[in-house]
Amino acid sequence: MAFNIVTINKIRERFEPAPRPEIWKDVAEKDWNSWIWQQQKRVKSMDQLENILNVTADEREAFAKTHEQFNMGITPYYASLMDKDDPNCPIRLQSVPKKEELTILEADMEDPLAEERDMPVPGITHRYPDRVLFYTTHNCPVYCRHCTRKRKVADPSSSAANKQLEDGLAYIEKHKEVRDVVISGGDPLSNSDDRLEYIMARLRAIDHVEVFRLGTRNLVTLPQRITDSFANMLRKYHPVFVHTHFNHPKECTREAFDACARIADAGCVINNQMVLLKGINDDPKVVKELNHKLLMMRVRPYYIFQCDMSQGISHFRTPVEAGINIIENLRGWTSGMAIPHYVIDAPGGGGKIPILPEYVLKHEGKSWTLRNYKKNKFEYNEP
Ligand SMILES: *Cc1c(COP(=O)(O)O)cnc(C)c1O
Numbered sequence: 001m002a003f004n005i006v007t008i009n010k011i012r013e014r015f016e017p018a019p020r021p022e023i024w025k026d027v028a029e030k031d032w033n034s035w036i037w038q039q040q041k042r043v044k045s046m047d048q049l050e051n052i053l054n055v056t057a058d059e060r061e062a063f064a065k066t067h068e069q070f071n072m073g074i075t076p077y078y079a080s081l082m083d084k085d086d087p088n089c090p091i092r093l094q095s096v097p098k099k100e101e102l103t104i105l106e107a108d109m110e111d112p113l114a115e116e117r118d119m120p121v122p123g124i125t126h127r128y129p130d131r132v133l134f135y136t137t138h139n140c141p142v143y144c145r146h147c148t149r150k151r152k153v154a155d156p157s158s159s160a161a162n163k164q165l166e167d168g169l170a171y172i173e174k175h176k177e178v179r180d181v182v183i184s185g186g187d188p189l190s191n192s193d194d195r196l197e198y199i200m201a202r203l204r205a206i207d208h209v210e211v212f213r214l215g216t217r218n219l220v221t222l223p224q225r226i227t228d229s230f231a232n233m234l235r236k237y238h239p240v241f242v243h244t245h246f247n248h249p250k251e252c253t254r255e256a257f258d259a260c261a262r263i264a265d266a267g268c269v270i271n272n273q274m275v276l277l278k279g280i281n282d283d284p285k286v287v288k289e290l291n292h293k294l295l296m297m298r299v300r301p302y303y304i305f306q307c308d309m310s311q312g313i314s315h316f317r318t319p320v321e322a323g324i325n326i327i328e329n330l331r332g333w334t335s336g337m338a339i340p341h342y343v344i345d346a347p348g349g350g351g352k353i354p355i356l357p358e359y360v361l362k363h364e365g366k367s368w369t370l371r372n373y374k375k376n377k378f379e380y381n382e383p
């Protein structure tokens with residue numbers, strides 16, 4: 001790739017390129033760096049996966065029982081980050097099926113965030129006063145095992161046809177209160193550049209749309225998708241925000257670094273939305289390392305989501321205390337920029353609710369008893 005980072009090479013060198021497993025050792029650099037090649041060679045079967053790592057009996061059985069409901073799909077790039085021998089590798093846990101996916105708890109829900117209920121037209125979720133979610137496709141390069149939209153993602157019959165797209169745009173045009181549009185999916189970068197440009201141009205033609213965001217995991221799962229021509233196209237539609245989904249420091253590779261650099265150099269602000277996942281990132285040390293790496297990649301940690309109540313992901317769910325503990329171990333101990341909001345997206349469509357450690361020990365009238373990050377007590381009296 002012709003892309004050349006001049007000023008931050010020293011930081012860039014700290015990010016290791018993804019290792020190349022044996023079966024892809026001889027693939028030409030230009031193919032490996034091509035997102036089309038990466039899409040075409042996605043790992044979709046156990047036999048293919050077996051060529052890359054030592055598949056366990058549990059994974060084999062889980063695949064057989066789950067792949068009809070929720071496909072497995074892994075780009076060679078993302079697969080190359082997996083540990084061959086450790087089934088609890090954080091990359092593997094996010095992309096290879098586990099038997100626990102078949103466990104459906106009574107408390108699990110098919111549409112926990114009531115995204116369908118708040119759909120005035122198919123493809124738009126309008127829950128908050130001034131912003132909407134806009135679904136533009138149901139495909140993703142890698143199908144995350146913890147996906148909250150499992151019921152839709154990877155199901156070709158539910159993909160957003162052109163009529164749905166037009167209806168969504170018409171809805172946004174008619175609703176003058178919408179000043180922020182979250183272009184979502186699936187992964188919107190599964191659309192062609194032309195289709196994305198069409199969507200962004202249409203949104204920019206609407207006066208009351210002030211900003212929009214692209215919610216994409218391609219920076220993590222298919223960084224090759226961020227070509228120079230794609231990044232340059234974004235420049236025409238500013239202000240454009242990019243919201244992505246890194247969950248573990250292992251995902252912060254040289255390739256991801258370069259993809260983020262292209263987006264940031266094109267003038268976009270990048271925010272990260274991590275999902276709190278048991279055995280993957282429910283440890284403050286892991287989150288701190290991740291967030292420090294993200295800042296070096298010019299990505300601002302934005303949210304930590306409590307794993308929601310979608311069906312078949314209960315093995316990823318942590319107690320709420322795990323999230324509070326992460327914030328407790330960040331606030332004060334590291335840059336405020338490295339501290340995202342920990343939120344619970346309330347079941348039933350209540351929206352995102354922030355959860356914080358208790359810093360107010362007592363509050364009476366104008367007198368506040370507070371504690372700091374070291375648990376020292378302070379009094380604040382309103383004059
Ligand atoms: C998360 C979400 C948004 C965006 O929320 P922000 O807090 O502004 O990032 C908008 N609409 C819906 C339905 C959402 O779930």
Ligand code: SF4
Binds near residue numbers: 140142144146149
């Ligand atoms: S990229 Fe997002 S929408 Fe796609 S499978 Fe992963 S979590 Fe779900």
